[in-house]
Amino acid sequence: MSRALMINGLTVPVPVIQGGMGVGVSLSGLAGNVAKCGGVGIISTAQIGYQESGFEEHPIETNLRAIAKHICRAKEIAGGRGAVGVNIMVATRRYEDYVKAAVKAGADLIISGAGLPTVLPSLVEKSRTRIAPVVSSIKSASVICRLWDRKYKRCPDLMVIEGPKAGGHLGFAREELERVTDTEYEKEIQGIIAVSKEYGTKYGYQIPVVVAGGIYDGKDMEHALELGADGVQVATRFVTTYECDASEEYKQAYIDAEEKDIVLVQSPVGMPGRAVKNAFILGKKDKPKDWKCHQCLAKCNPEKIPYCITDALVNAVKGNLDKGLIFCGTNAWRAKKLEHVSEIMEEFKTAAELSH
Ligand SMILES: Cc1cc2nc3c(=O)[nH]c(=O)nc-3n(C[C@H](O)[C@H](O)[C@H](O)COP(=O)(O)O)c2cc1C
Structure with a gap:
């Protein structure tokens, strides 16, 4: 028996979210295949339309169109399995329009980091799209939960904890990245889980929490689950797959x-x-x-x-x-060959079963 990830009524059989990777590293090819294997495939909306005609003249409008195209294509690849979502950075110009486009296209989940998604709840009202902030500290978790509680009378559907080993832009000062130890950050993770319990209890909902940053293999996942996480978000490992959208x-x-x-x-x-x-x-x-x-x-x-x-x-x-700037997480050097998404998902599925 595997431990499914439950995101406010959405059942994800394998508790793995493939992290959004911009620009163009996680599009429908990668996200659709992760979903097909029972996880959550996340499309990055950062300049998602970069390959489309019209991008040079009208980048934002082209991106907004490409969101619908990639969500639709990823769902086709997934064939009804897993879930398909998007990562929209709060720092994006015209962020609200990107969110609205994703909701309209039927995204199952929106994950938003690179800033705190203070207005996100108002943009998904009356839709089936679940929402998750990305947090890196107890402080940011508390701030966003308190704000959504006060202003929108709700809690997050899911929390993503992104630690210092992640790839792409990082939510830490450089000195913190160089200084923080694994043991110190594990305390932070447990503190964030406590915050999610506090706000979940208020709404009679168990907010699932996934840990991101440096999760590369089944062992890393087992460790995260032992710490109290409900699942993991993994990005770097999925780059070296045949299905990844990068060159x-x-x-x-x-x-x-x-x-x-x-x-x-x-x-x-x-x-x-x-x-x-x-x-x-x-x-x-x-x-x-x-x-x-x-x-x-x-x-x-x-x-x-x-x-x-x-x-x-x-x-x-x-x-x-x-x-070019080749974004990656701390574990990128561990890749030795290309793999299929299905092989990686099988490894994580086994780890989740072992931790049950
Ligand atoms: C190539 C690459 C691009 C990324 N781009 C984004 C992005 O556009 N937005 C975002 O919120 N996170 C981005 N991330 C962070 C991932 O979504 C993820 O949370 C993190 O990398 C997980 O750690 P891991 O890579 O060690 O598995 C990126 C990561 C990588 C490796």
């Missing part, structure tokens, strides 16, 4: 990387991020003369940024690595 070059960069090649970088958006060290990180970066803003973040000042984060991530996902 072969992107996947090969993970396979070729050694542990010493996984580094912290300061992203132009002002947050630290983690990536594979390459010529782009080491070299001089500047915007081309004919550079045009792609309208990704609400708070970017195009005059001041050293390089454009959209360009760097799009270059990477397309395989133009010398001009």
Whole structure:
């Protein structure tokens, strides 16, 4: 018997959420296949339309259309199994329109981090879309639960705890990332679980909690479940799959990387991020003369940024690595070969059964 993840009436047979990965790393191909294996496949909406015609002229409108296209395609691949959701960063320019597009397209779940999703409940009212904030500390968990409780008389359907080993932009100061130990962060995880219990009790609902950041194999998952989590969110492990939407070059960069090649970088958006060290990180970066803003973040000042984060991530996902930022989690170096999503999901399913 496996332990299913229950997200407010939505049953997820294998308690694994594949973390959203932008730009273009988790689209319908990866998300649909994770759902097909009984997990939650998450499509990243960050510049989701980058391959579509019209993106250069009207990036936001093209992205909004691409959300519906990818949710629909992922659900087709899934064939009714698992669940399909989206990751929408709070920092996204016109965040509310992205949420509305995802709800309209029938997303089962919206996960929102990179800021606190203070207005998210008002955007999903009367829909079947469940909502989950991403939190990294007891403090941020308490703030968002208190706010939703006071303003919307509700609690989250799910909480995602993203720790310091995650990939992409990170919700910690650089010093914290370098200092915090596993044992210290495990205390934080248990504190966040306590916050979720407190607010769940108030609403007669058991808020499920998933742990993200550094979960790579069945053993890592068993450990997270022992700490009291109901499931895990996994991103880096899914990059080196045949089904992942990134280019072969992107996947090969993970396979070729050694542990010493996984580094912290300061992203132009002002947050630290983690990536594979390459010529782009080491070299001089500047915007081309004919550079045009792609309208990704609400708070970017195009005059001041050293390089454009959209360009760097799009270059990477397309395989133009010398001009690309290859986001990854601390465990990217552990990939030795390409795998099928089904093999990874089988490993996690077994781990969940063992922990039951
Ligand atoms: C390549 C890559 C891109 C990511 N992009 C996003 C993103 O666009 N939005 C977001 O909220 N999290 C993003 N993340 C974080 C993941 O969703 C996930 O929570 C985290 O990486 C889990 O840790 P793991 O990679 O060690 O499994 C990204 C992670 C990776 C590896």
